[in-house]
Amino acid sequence: MTSTPKAVQASRRNGSPRGRRNLLAAIVFLAPSVILIVLLRLIPTITAINQSLHQGIPGSLNPPSFVGGQVFAQLFQSASFWQSVEQTLIFNVIVNPLQIILALALAVLLSRGLPGSRLWRTIIFMPAAVPMAGSAILWGIALEPSGPINGVLTAVGIPAQPFLTSPHQVVGSIILIVSWIGIGYWMMFLIAGLNDIPDVYYEASRIDGAGPLRTFFSITIPLLRRPLLFVLVADTVSNFVLFAPVQILTNGGPQGQSNFLMYNIYNQSFNLSNAYSGSAQLVILLIIMIAIVTVQFRLLGTGEDS
Amino acid sequence: MHIHKGVKRLPVAGALIFSAALVLSSCAGTGASSSSALLPAKLTEPTKPVTINYAGAAYSAADIKPVIQAFEKLHPNIKVNYEADPFESFNSILSAQLTAKDKAIDVFDVDMPRTDAYVNRGWLTDLSSVFPNVKGKIDSASLAAATVSGKLMALPYQTSTNIMYYNKTLLKAAGIPFPSADPTGRLTWEQVESDATKAKAAGAKWGIVFDQIDRYYQLEPLSTSAGGGAGAGGPGNLTPDITNAGWAKAMTWYSKLFKDGLSPRGVAAAQTPNLFANGQVAFFPGGPWWAPQFEANKSLNFGVTAFPAFAGGKAATPTGGWSLGLSPTSTHKDAALIFMKFMALDNGGYSQYLTALAVPPSNIQGSERFYNSAAFKDPRMAGVVSLMKYELAHTAILRLKTVGYIEFENIITNAYDDIIDGADVKTTLANASANLKTTWAEYKK
Amino acid sequence: MNKNRPIRAILTIVAIIVSLLFLLPILWLLASTFRSQNETFASSDPINWSVLWPQHWTLGNIESAINNGFLRNLGNSILVAAVTVIVGLAISAMSAFALAVIPFRGRSATFAIIVLSFLVPFEAIAIPLSQSFSQWGLSNTMLALILPGLGNGLAVFTLRQFFLGVPTSLSEAANLDGAGWARIFWSVYLPLSRPALIGAGLILFLFQWQAYLWPVLVVSNQQLDLAPVAIAKSFGAFTSNYGQVFAETAVLAIIPAIVLLALQRYFVTSVSSTGSKE
Known part of the structure; x- marks a missing residue:
């Protein structure tokens, strides 16, 4: 049983005329999006990194002065910065596995041909299409200490919870909100991946007498590796750069517990016009993300070799 | 559909144009112009459009x-x-x-x-x-x-200026006399708190809700009235002064409203007028601009009185x-x-x-x-015009005047939110003060 | 298929319950669209069914949205999203194909650049980028709204992952038949990739559908305002029209759901069901 396709190593070692033709083809195929990505993402990033080495009056029309690593040094001395890093990591360590496991569970459930599956998928996906501002306002009202969710809790005998107004529950509440938004979205990618697993594997597994759990771990997961890598990386990145619910609902509070790095970056650059501190924190956020994504690629492979 | 076609070809062409533009713009340099030139004393109407x-x-x-x-x-x-x-x-x-x-x-x-x-x-x-x-x-x-x-x-x-709306139905149920709209009949915050407690006990969902629940605009007068000042002093108003007794008094009072359940936690400022408009709130210190929304609810029986002050403190209103x-x-x-x-x-x-x-x-x-304005002719708004004139002329206080205001507002709003959510008042103000000090350092250079 | 009937029934019930949980907030949004904002805020405590069912139905919120020009904003959002999806899919699929199928020197390095690009939060570079756009003379144009949505590394990434799963025997066979890369891309890979294209399309679409900060930075002409910007403008200095916000948000949630429901039949078309397995 040959599983996934072989890599294209062989043709890569081919003679140079063919290699040159391939290179030319690759350039033509890549050019439009790579040029846009370089111009609209990477060059502004370099500008931002450069800004992190400068300092000046926030928002001033006068040019800033070069200060080297001074902005970073100030950050490293600030307790609220370290709290921000810590909360960012705590939030991500919980939210990413949670979303992926639930998205995977729902994807498996809704790709079994149950009646109405298309409708259920669409409904679960819907929250992703609600504009962030709208969904944050909605959840802000739902989670109010005297809002509808607490209404339900007290109706079944559970005391009302403070949710977003408590330093101990705010991270959990934001995880709830972003999971409502994200799970259905990531589920769609996993469903597409599940549909791509040829039925023969499941048939073979059934003939071997494997139960559903063993089939899941020995067939589904290995054959789902590529879409799973995508969802893992993309979900992690999207949660690291998330700030809209924080901006609308908590402004980083209570007591700095939801002051995630990306919100801080937004607050510094948009509210306070302080591009210098904002950029410095962006550099740190990027370093953290690069480290994590590298580990994820190591764990699941780049997808080329398997 | 020709639009799509046109745009479809754009990426490649656009990318080329951009790379050229990028090269050009990086040579052009920046050079922000300064505004030292004096403006003419006489304005001349343009002759061309x-x-x-x-x-x-x-x-x-x-x-x-x-x-x-x-x-x-x-x-x-x-x-x-x-x-x-x-x-x-x-x-x-x-x-x-x-x-x-x-x-x-x-x-x-x-x-x-x-x-x-x-x-x-x-x-x-x-x-x-x-x-x-x-x-x-x-x-x-x-x-x-x-x-x-x-x-x-x-x-x-x-x-702008502020007044305090009150719900007559809720006050009546609690046996609280209606306050007058005359500035001489200004209530004290202490009195309002005790009345709000009574009103809540008599069935009001909320005793008192501030319109701008976590905004410096409306909460600064509390600190000023308690003798704590606008929040900073020294040269350029760049030395934080929010840990004094007046600020502590005002914020402890405010914090208690939420601890006692007289005011709602977790409510956005934009939402508060709806609570009063629904008849759920006994006292609502707020802007006169909500009058049309409140008047639209025909069954809402309300009146207006002056923005209160602390007992023995001076009257201060937002402006x-x-x-x-x-x-x-x-x-x-x-x-x-x-x-x-x-x-x-x-x-x-x-x-x-x-x-x-x-x-x-x-x-x-x-x-x-x-x-x-027609909004002030409604009998429920009786007395509001002379009250607003008086406040603007006598009790209106400006917000802190400093080059560091934007950072100040940012930090102080977070402090208000923490105080509302039940954090210790003194610690919160001390942290905000320390935070301001570091943030303002750039301006003191 | 019928031998596990009880299990399938249980699973169906689970699916329905989960869907309802996800749906509840949206039902509340819909109910709030059809009642006054006063009623919306009055009816949540103590909890009862009127939270999800208007007592006094009104079209006032929808009317006020339309009177505020929301249809125009919606049209702008649809146009920007549609162009982004069509052009974005074309160029993302092309790069993904090169990264997954064409062997060439520098492939890993190019892929690394793509990955790096989607790690950068767009909002963090929006201000310097908007200044470049204004230097390029692109402020207040549809093009300024569309362009940032096109260079989307995530869309390239997801398509690459899918293309890697297509058996290489297919392209090798085509290659032997003398087909060039363009033909292999067009007649072998694209027809197999509908589910993946829908996924990448979602990424491209939602970037624009959710766009708020970028549009307010590069567009000041009201005629070009996108729907989320129009929603934000419902909160003025002296007004806050929650009812209108709910109506507009509900419309924005429902349109993509309908499109997605229609596209679902393509979700079953895939490599495995085309019969071209290794």
Whole structure:
């Protein structure tokens, strides 16, 4: 049983005329999006990194002065910065596995041909299409200490919870909100991946007498590796750069517990016009993300070799 | 569908154009122009048609339309292009747009307490020579907010004041006498708290809800009335002063409202008027601009009284609003100034062309039309006009005047939120104070 | 298929319950669209069914949205999203194909650049980028709204992952037949990739559908305002129209759901069901 396709190593070692033709083809195929990505993402990033080495009056029309690593040094001395890093990591360590496991569970459930599956998928996906501002306002009202969710809790005998107004529950509440938004979205990618697993594997597994759990771990997961890598990386990145619910609902509070790095970056650059501190924190956020994504690629492979 | 086709081919072509543009622009250099050149004392009407760009957040495009139309009728050579920006993100948009080169904003709304910060950033032009005699024509608090180091840096056009609404049905049920609308009948915050407790016990869902529940605009008067001041002192008001006894007293009082369940936690400022409009709130210190919404609920029986003060403390009420600023990079300064003059000064200013007025104009002559608003004729608003006139003249206090205001507002709002959510008042204020100190260090250099 | 009937029934019930949980907030949004904002805020405590069912139905919120020009904003959002999806899919699929199928020197390095690009939060670079756009003279144009949505590394990434799963025997066979890369891309890979294209399309679409900060930075002309910007403008300095916000938000949530429901039939088309297995 040959599983996934072989890599294209062989043709890569081919003679140079063919290699040159391939290179030319690759350039033509890549050019439009790579040029846009370089111009609209990477060059502004370099500008931002450069800004992190400068300092000046926030928002001033006068040019800033070069200060080297001074902005970073100030950050490293600030307790609220370290709290921000810590909360960012705590939030991500919980939210990413949670979303992926639930998205995977729902994807498996809704790709079994149950009646109405298309409708259920669409409904679960819907929250992703609600504009962030709208969904944050909605959840802000739902989670109010005297809002509808607490209404339900007290109706079944559970005391009302403070949710977003408590330093101990705010991270959990934001995880709830972003999971409502994200799970259905990531589920769609996993469903597409599940549909791509040829039925023969499941048939073979059934003939071997494997139960559903063993089939899941020995067939589904290995054959789902590529879409799973995508969802893992993309979900992690999207949660690291998330700030809209924080901006609308908590402004980083209570007591700095939801002051995630990306919100801080937004607050510094948009509210306070302080591009210098904002950029410095962006550099740190990027370093953290690069480290994590590298580990994820190591764990699941780049997808080329398997 | 030809649009799609056109755009489809764009990426490749566009990318080439961009790479060229990038090379060119990096050679062009920046060089922000400064505004040292003095403006002419006489304004000359343009002889050829010009268009000025006005970025605003106080009014929607639809609301301001009649004003712009009236202006363009009087000044046929000047067209005004109004850009309404979302209120919540206006200040951040402004900072991006003023530094952008091709947008060329000529005139923009200036949130009054930010005037000093904007001057420090080089965003504003000195208007003293163009408008030397505005004293007496414009409300004095507005003028003070727009004046930096003795120079008029922005032209105020609209201000505000606060009153306290009360729900008669809820007060009656609790046996609380209705307070009068006369400033001499001003309640103390201590009294309001005890009445709010009674009202809640008698069935009100909330005893008291502040309109701007976590905003410095409305909470500063608490600290001032308790003797704590605006929040900073020293040169340039850059030394935080929020850990004094007055601030502690005011914030402890405010914190208790939420601990005792008299005020709701977790409610956004934009939502609070709905609570009063629904008849759930006994006392609602707030802006007169909510009157139309409250009056729309025919079964809501309410009255108004003065914004309270602490027992033994001085009366202090919120004030301030919007000024107009002239961008130093404007290429149509004369036309822009003619427009600003029209908005703030000519015949009482912009307010005479608005269909409904939410807040008083800074122009004293123009404010009569505000006081005659239909919203204040409702019997439930009885006494509000003379009350507002009194507050604006006697008790209105400006927000902290400092180049570091933007950071101050940011940090103090978070502190208010923490206090509302039950954090220890003294620790919260001490942390905010330390935070301010580091943040303001850049300005003290 | 019928031998596990009870299990399938249980699983169906689970699916329905989960869907309802996800749906509840949206039902509340819909209910709030059709009642006054006063009623919306009055009816949540103590909890009862009127939270999800208007007592006094009104079209006032929808009317006020339309009077505020929301249809125009919606049209702008649809146009920007549609162009972004069509052009974005074309160029993303092309790069993904090169990264997954064409062997060439520098492939890993190019892929690394793509990955790096989607790690950068767009909002963090929006201000410097908007200044570049204004220098390029692109402020207040549809193009300025569309362009940032096109260079989307995530869309390239997801398509690459899918293309890697297509058996290489297919392209090798085509290659032997003398087909060039363009033909292999067009007649072998694209027809197999509908589910993946829908996924990448979602990424491209939602970037624009949710766009708020970028549009307010590069567009000041109201005629070009996108729907989320129009929603934000419902909160003025002296007004807050929650009812209108709910109505507009509900419309924005429902349109993509309908499109997605219609596209679902393509979700079953995949490599495995085309019969071209290794």
